[in-house]
Amino acid sequence: MAPSYYSQYPKFHVAVDCIIFGFEQGQLKVLLQKRPFEPRQGEWSLMGGFVRRDEDVEAAASRVLQQLTGLHDIYMKQVGAYGSVNRDSGDRVISIAYFALINIERVSADLNHEYSAYWEDMNNLPPLLFDHKEMIQGALKKLRSMINRLPVGFQLLPPRFTLTQLQLLYEAILGEKIDKRNFRKKVGEMSFIQKTDGIDKLTSKRGAALYQFDSESYRHEPIFRL
Amino acid sequence: MAPSYYSQYPKFHVAVDCIIFGFEQGQLKVLLQKRPFEPRQGEWSLMGGFVRRDEDVEAAASRVLQQLTGLHDIYMKQVGAYGSVNRDSGDRVISIAYFALINIERVSADLNHEYSAYWEDMNNLPPLLFDHKEMIQGALKKLRSMINRLPVGFQLLPPRFTLTQLQLLYEAILGEKIDKRNFRKKVGEMSFIQKTDGIDKLTSKRGAALYQFDSESYRHEPIFRL
DNA sequence: TCAAAAGTGTTAAGTTTACACCCATGA
DNA sequence: TCATGGGTGTAAACTTAACACTTTTGA
Numbered sequence: 001m002a003p004s005y006y007s008q009y010p011k012f013h014v015a016v017d018c019i020i021f022g023f024e025q026g027q028l029k030v031l032l033q034k035r036p037f038e039p040r041q042g043e044w045s046l047m048g049g050f051v052r053r054d055e056d057v058e059a060a061a062s063r064v065l066q067q068l069t070g071l072h073d074i075y076m077k078q079v080g081a082y083g084s085v086n087r088d089s090g091d092r093v094i095s096i097a098y099f100a101l102i103n104i105e106r107v108s109a110d111l112n113h114e115y116s117a118y119w120e121d122m123n124n125l126p127p128l129l130f131d132h133k134e135m136i137q138g139a140l141k142k143l144r145s146m147i148n149r150l151p152v153g154f155q156l157l158p159p160r161f162t163l164t165q166l167q168l169l170y171e172a173i174l175g176e177k178i179d180k181r182n183f184r185k186k187v188g189e190m191s192f193i194q195k196t197d198g199i200d201k202l203t204s205k206r207g208a209a210l211y212q213f214d215s216e217s218y219r220h221e222p223i224f225r226l
Numbered sequence: 227m228a229p230s231y232y233s234q235y236p237k238f239h240v241a242v243d244c245i246i247f248g249f250e251q252g253q254l255k256v257l258l259q260k261r262p263f264e265p266r267q268g269e270w271s272l273m274g275g276f277v278r279r280d281e282d283v284e285a286a287a288s289r290v291l292q293q294l295t296g297l298h299d300i301y302m303k304q305v306g307a308y309g310s311v312n313r314d315s316g317d318r319v320i321s322i323a324y325f326a327l328i329n330i331e332r333v334s335a336d337l338n339h340e341y342s343a344y345w346e347d348m349n350n351l352p353p354l355l356f357d358h359k360e361m362i363q364g365a366l367k368k369l370r371s372m373i374n375r376l377p378v379g380f381q382l383l384p385p386r387f388t389l390t391q392l393q394l395l396y397e398a399i400l401g402e403k404i405d406k407r408n409f410r411k412k413v414g415e416m417s418f419i420q421k422t423d424g425i426d427k428l429t430s431k432r433g434a435a436l437y438q439f440d441s442e443s444y445r446h447e448p449i450f451r452l
Numbered sequence: 453t454c455a456a457a458a459g460t461g462t463t464a465a466g467t468t469t470a471c472a473c474c475c476a477t478g479a
Numbered sequence: 480t481c482a483t484g485g486g487t488g489t490a491a492a493c494t495t496a497a498c499a500c501t502t503t504t505g506a
Contacts, residue, residue: 005263006317009276011237014309014320037231050235057309057320081307081322083240083283091232094320096241096285096307145371150486181487182469204484205477280469390458407460408496432503 015095016061017048017132019079019139022068022104023156026122028172030136031068034116037131039090042214045129046136047117048095061098070111075101075155087131098137100156122172129187136162137181140173147173151192151224154213163164163187170226186226192217234356241321242287243274243358245305245365246295246306248330249382253347254398255330256362257294260342261355271272271355272362274321296337300379301327303372305364313357325365327381341365348398366399373399377418377450380439388426388434389413412452418443 002071020031024086035045049064051057058078066072083210087093104119112118120126122140147153154161167183189195194217198210218224246257261271277283292298305323313319316443330345338344346352347368351359363418373379379395380387393409413419419441424436444450 002267004317006239006276006319008241010261010279012277013232013235013238014238014240039230050232051309051320053236053239053318054311057307058309078306080304083277083322085280085282090277091230093232094277096309162485179470180485181471183487184486199475205479206475206483206485207477208485296462388458405496405498406458407498411461427504430503431505432456432458434458 001205013091014051014057015091015093016057016064017046017047017082017095017097018061018065018068018076019046019099019134019136021099021101021143021156022063022119023137023169023172024061024104024119026168026172027123028169029119029121030125031107031112032120032126032128033068034120036115040129043129044120044126044198046097046132047115050093057096058098061096061204064097065098065100068115069107069109071102071106075152077142079135079142082131082135084131085150089130095135097138098136099143101143101152103156134150143173147189148226149220149224151213153226158211160196160200160210162196162203162210164208166201166211183225183226187211190226193220234309239317239319240277240279240283241274241319242283242290243272243308243323243361243395244287244291244294245272245323245325245362246291246304247325247327247365247382248333248345249395249398250330250345252394252398254382255347255350256351256354257333257338257343258354259294259344261340265283266355269355270352272323272358273341276319278402283322284324287322291324293332294337294341295423297328297332301378303368305368306359308357308361310357316358321361323361323364323371325410327369327378329339329382329384331384352400354406369399374452375450377439377444379452386422386424386438388429388436390429391435392437404452409452412439416450416452417447 022029022031030046031047033047035041035043047064047068049060051060061076061077062072065074065076076098079099082094083094085092147170157165157171163184167178167180171178192214193211194214196210198211199207200210201207246333248255248257258270258271259273261267261269273290273294275286277286287302288298291302302324305325307320307322309320311318323421351362373396382395383391389410393404393406397404418440419437420440422438425433426436427433
């Protein structure tokens, strides 16, 4: 085969990095790991990996996510490409960041341990490798801009949740207090956030009603405003 | 030098593609060019180019933009990375799309000609190379989400513009009609959109007042809502 | 004189915000 | 019995949406 016109141009390592968000005890969290190879082995970083030869970039992100969490049916969204010449001190690597929203209960402690991974509060991030903090900020910005327009927050909660949990989630993502009555009023207007007959007794003596997001109802009336 | 850990991983061609928006005669336009090399030479496409070895990805986008337009102080924003295995039929190429907003008057007809480039209406796009139409849709979506929150629209207009031009621009970007009186009321509330003593006589017999965006005032009161 | 675009305010509807007390229960 | 979190409504402020006529001037 004749060399293509393209072959005169340089090639680059291309990686993906995953910002994996979780939510627990009123805190928005990110899954971090100890970097397992040189250079800068042992530093806190996002979970990442190199794109393979015959792999879509998005598939690479799914693969990396699954490696760490064992989960594959996960909500993911691209944050963007990070391509400064010197962003990686090992060699030139262009990295594409994705964020994922997962129900933290679904990730077993084992998997975390195997990769020296742990959930850190968004408000308490340690120094991170390369431009990973920038990537996290980018992901949070994107998440904030979506959370009031699309029903993505539910991905971070168990299938059934209390309204207090939901409100705490919104407060954690947006970084501001929300009025309880106003919040519940809006929830009440959305037919696809449904009260179940379940009751959560873990966080209060009285017990709180459990709600669920019904994606079928949402398909019929896809209007979300929280 | 010892082979780094990275070197076992594959490398890829990385390109940038530019969605260059302009605005003329009430129409939002995109600058397209005839692809100048094989494969698929001659097809309509976005202006693009390969990232160079010691060049930031963003710098590559600026360079490509300047090549085509001769301009360098241009508003640009990353749209995202496009990384499907088969998106480019020539070889595997991962491309990072950027959109640019430019005052169409600043691009000389010559430059366009040299690159077989022309301005096409957003509503009248021809079939495009690869996933370039998807990139344009992504860029438009991003632009729409910004236009009411940040004063970026002015980049598409000459330094002095009439309120009718500004309104037509918003209508073109958002794809919907806007009420003239409501629009002008909001403009009037923004101290950084200032009436000049200039009058445009080109589009009406009566003449319309020319306004300008004053970035200095905006720095002091950066609250934009249109 | 008339066609064509510029310019100008008011009202109703809807949305957002602020705000405080009673309820149910387990310890 | 009391401490803890769950649950509930109303009114004022603000924002958005709908709507039509007069002005200027060159052809």
